Amino acid sequence: MTGAHRGGRVRVAVTGIGVRSPAGNTPDEVFATLLAARSTAAVVPGLAERGMAVRFACLVPFFDTDAHIGRREARQIDRPTALVLCAAADAVADAALTPVAEPERAGVQIGTGVGGLASMEATTRDHGERPSAMPVHTVPRTMANSAACRIAMRHGFHGECTTYATACASGTTAIGEAARRIRHGELDVALAGGVDAPVTPVIMGGFHRLRALSVRNEAPERASRPFDADRDGFVMGEGAAVLVLERWDRARARGARIHGEIAGYAATCDAFHIVAPRPDGEPASRCMRLALADAGCAPADIGHINAHGTSTLLNDRSEARAIARCFDGHSPPVTAMKGVTGHLVGGSGALEAALALLCADRGLVPPVANLRSSPEAGMVDLVVGAPRAVPPAPVLSNSFGFGGQNSCLVLAPAPAGDRPATTRALR
Amino acid sequence: MADREQLALVLRTAVADVLGTDIDEVDETTDLITDYGVDSLELMEIGARLERNLDLRIEIEDLTRTRTVGEAVDLLAARSAGRA
Numbered sequence: 023m024t025g026a027h028r029g030g031r032v033r034v035a036v037t038g039i040g041v042r043s044p045a046g047n048t049p050d051e052v053f054a055t056l057l058a059a060r061s062t063a064a065v066v067p068g069l070a071e072r073g074m075a076v077r078f079a080c081l082v083p084f085f086d087t088d089a090h091i092g093r094r095e096a097r098q099i100d101r102p103t104a105l106v107l108c109a110a111a112d113a114v115a116d117a118a119l120t121p122v123a124e125p126e127r128a129g130v131q132i133g134t135g136v137g138g139l140a141s142m143e144a145t146t147r148d149h150g151e152r153p154s155a156m157p158v159h160t161v162p163r164t165m166a167n168s169a170a171c172r173i174a175m176r177h178g179f180h181g182e183c184t185t186y187a188t189a190c191a192s193g194t195t196a197i198g199e200a201a202r203r204i205r206h207g208e209l210d211v212a213l214a215g216g217v218d219a220p221v222t223p224v225i226m227g228g229f230h231r232l233r234a235l236s237v238r239n240e241a242p243e244r245a246s247r248p249f250d251a252d253r254d255g256f257v258m259g260e261g262a263a264v265l266v267l268e269r270w271d272r273a274r275a276r277g278a279r280i281h282g283e284i285a286g287y288a289a290t291c292d293a294f295h296i297v298a299p300r301p302d303g304e305p306a307s308r309c310m311r312l313a314l315a316d317a318g319c320a321p322a323d324i325g326h327i328n329a330h331g332t333s334t335l336l337n338d339r340s341e342a343r344a345i346a347r348c349f350d351g352h353s354p355p356v357t358a359m360k361g362v363t364g365h366l367v368g369g370s371g372a373l374e375a376a377l378a379l380l381c382a383d384r385g386l387v388p389p390v391a392n393l394r395s396s397p398e399a400g401m402v403d404l405v406v407g408a409p410r411a412v413p414p415a416p417v418l419s420n421s422f423g424f425g426g427q428n429s430c431l432v433l434a435p436a437p438a439g440d441r442p443a444t445t446r447a448l449r
Numbered sequence: 450m451a452d453r454e455q456l457a458l459v460l461r462t463a464v465a466d467v468l469g470t471d472i473d474e475v476d477e478t479t480d481l482i483t484d485y486g487v488d489s490l491e492l493m494e495i496g497a498r499l500e501r502n503l504d505l506r507i508e509i510e511d512l513t514r515t516r517t518v519g520e521a522v523d524l525l526a527a528r529s530a531g532r533a
Binding site: 092097158 | 494
């Protein structure tokens, strides 16, 4: 397996990971929080004071931006960009990437669900009455591609820089598309990931109007409960995750530590309803099958599934049906991280891909937080109560977004010879 | 009418805020282009703050023509006097 991709393609290595998430600001911290199935949802004072219908969310714990962002830049950017710049800097450091020998072969691929909408909401609030007095940097701060382009500027990457908007699947789409760019020979290196920071009164209010959010205000820590019979909607989160992707042979040649591989990717669209998933999950199931085929994997090769698992009845039920279809009733162990992290919207797919890869590599599948009993238990093998040990094997990571957007990644742990010493010690 | 010292303080505060530095780092010899590589958006933001705080109309082109903070204070003083 060291020589070639299972599907006979150029291989794409993951050599760096950086995160800013409710469950922690390093991958190991997030991994520990996931294994403990500890929910990070809590009351948000700004929402509570305004008497919002939903008064809690999963926020990123305090992190020091000074190390990565100067005061001058800080006042020109918004929170999602700050989150993703810090995550990207960590990923680059983790990959020991700099300096990049050929910056024109290095690109940035970032997904975001709502981009600068939150800061435009604040601009409207503060300057809506007198738009002529708004800060000069309002447009560069709020434009959808701001985060990706700030990363490119910071690291001097002159290759393709693209921002993807596939709603809640955006982070997964960005990683998959970055892998395609590398496979197709357009890039050698990519910073790929996702970000959102949508915990604001108007954005939360909008999701609440769809009845998409949990209203369990009296017990936020029990609100996000993917696949559980007692779920009542998803919990909004915020955060960013960025991966360094590289052509495998390049990563090997420079002696990089390889976390694993983006082995397969596919995307489909329900073309059914603007927010509700197709109940039978057929287009999502086809997306999984295509991602497996892209990776050269049979269903039996998959060690576990990181489900999108939002904790909404409609998503979880159709996803369970989709998994049952794809795996013909033989479901691998299924986990869903949103019970711990909440829903980072565009950040989710990237955070989950990174952590799913670590879980696959370490052979431990975290339990789904707050899951007691599931009406979907007959269709999928949900990990309940305690982490499940699995042999190191590729993991399927699902993301499904409003608009009927389906994106699936297959990530494979590095073969034993390419595995970092620290990871081996953990096994 | 604000005196020169007050004008300098307002300008130095705006510059320090926009360029993310301390007011003590900005004096009348500070050259925004050579010392800070100020870009046009930042200059416009500095100008907007001056207009707001001094209730003056300042053309960005005029501000661009000044080399140092001291020269910009001179410009503001002239404008301020002209208005009075």
